[in-house]
Amino acid sequence: MADILKETPLKAVQVEALVVMKLIKHSSQAFPTTATGSLVGMDVNGTLQITNSFPFPTVDVPATDGHQQDTASNLAAAAPRAKANVAYQNEMIKFLREVNVDANNVGWYMSTSMGNFINANTIENQFFYQKEPNERTIALVHDVGRSSQGSLSLRAFRLSPAFMIAYKEAKFTTENLQKSGLRYQDILVELPLTIHNSHLLTSLLHQLPSDAPREELDFPPNLSALQQDPNTPQPPLFPNFDSLDLSIDPFLEKTCDLLLESIENHHTELNNHQYYQRSLGREQAKITAWQQKRKAENAARAAAKQPLLPEDEWQRLFKLPQEPSRLEILLNSRQVEQYARQVDGFTATASAKMFAVKSNLLPGE
Known part of the structure; x- marks a missing residue:
């Protein structure tokens, strides 16, 4: 039975509402530092049910450090794979098992802002959890910036099998990427996520007492209004001037x-790779000239009936430059795609407003 469950791929993620509240509270308190923690739960027929969570201990950074905030954020981002936190996680899971709570580690969570989470720390943390065979773990990402707009941003990710193989070999050269066909879209696989409430909690929410209305109730205007859900908001009959605001969303600017x-970082990595190609070309030209010279010397020595000189001596005299890893370029490309999708979502309403007032903005037309 266990083998059958391991062979079943993960299809969805189900998160308990209690876990969501814990995650939001921890992320809000730690902001702008990255908040990380462990997730526990179980796998049921391809659905990963996350039933509990607990944060990792915070690391105090000396106040004398000029980059205190950046150092604390880097330490927090690398917390899931730290040795001390691994021991802490195992001890917490042991205590949870003693009180008859789901004690299976199913991944880790982290907080981010404005979708800035695709980096080396995230990849290393998820690889640390997912590197074991048939390990069914996920990375739960909570975007504090997007959630502050009123809509919860919670996403579940796993590393793709192709990227796991490439990352385990640690060979992100141009030749290996061409052979494997690995692209930046193949780094992360997003799983559908749902939030679950127990039946007991749902009953409690429906039975919460509310104060009696002190004002006179509005009677329905017609019979069809009686069949509508009273909780469904109705469009206002008066003009809503907020929708005419032309100011650019600050989240869009950020x-x-x-x-x-990210685009500048991408160009920097491309320039480094182009510098490597120029250096490689110069060294190969030197090797070719040396080989031709050695062949001419051996031809002259053969005519004079003298012993030939070794022609593979160039391997000791010349050293080819090491090709830089293409992993950073893949991560930057994936991060640029993430930002582009967010800009597309932000500009949906702004573009409509600008198009509506185009004639006023361009008086010459």
Whole structure:
């Protein structure tokens, strides 16, 4: 039975509402530092049920450090794979098992802002949890910036099997990427996520007492209104001037800044690879000239009936430059795609407003 469950791929993620509240509270308290923690639950027929969570201990950074916030954020981002936190996680799971709570580790969670989570720390943490054969773990990402707009941003990710093989070999060269066909879209696999409430909690929510209305109730205007859900908001009959506001969303500005920063990092990595190609070309030209010279010397020595010189001596005299890893370029490309999707979502309403007032903005037309 266990083998059958291991062979069943993960299809969805189900998170308990208690876990969501814990995660939001921890992320809000730790902001702007990255918040990380462990997830426990169980796998039921391809659905990973997350029933509990607990945060990792925070690391105090000396106040004398000039980059205190950056150092604390880096330490928090690397917390899931730290040796001390691994021992802490095992001890917590042992205590949970003693009180008859789900004690199977099913991954880890982290907080982010404006979708800035595709980096080396995230990949290393998920690989640390997912590297064991048939390990059914996920990375739960909570975006504090997007959630502050009123809609919860919670996503579940796993590393793709192709990327797991490539990352285990640690060979992200151009030749290996061409052979494997690995692209930046193949790094992460997103799983559908649902939030679950127990029947007992649902009953409690329906039975919560509310204060009696002190004002006179509004009677329905017609019979069809009696069949409508009273909790469904009705569109206002008066003009809503908030929808005419032409100011650019501050989250859109921040996302565009992060997008430009990722593109600059991408160009920096491309320049490093181009420098490697130029260095490799220069060294190969030197090797070719040396080989031709050695062949001419051996031809002259053969005519004079002298012993020939070794022609593979260039391996000791010349050293080819090491090709830089292409992993950072893949991660930057995936992060640029993430920002582009966010910009597309932010500009949906702004573009409609700008198009509506185009004639006023361009008086010459």
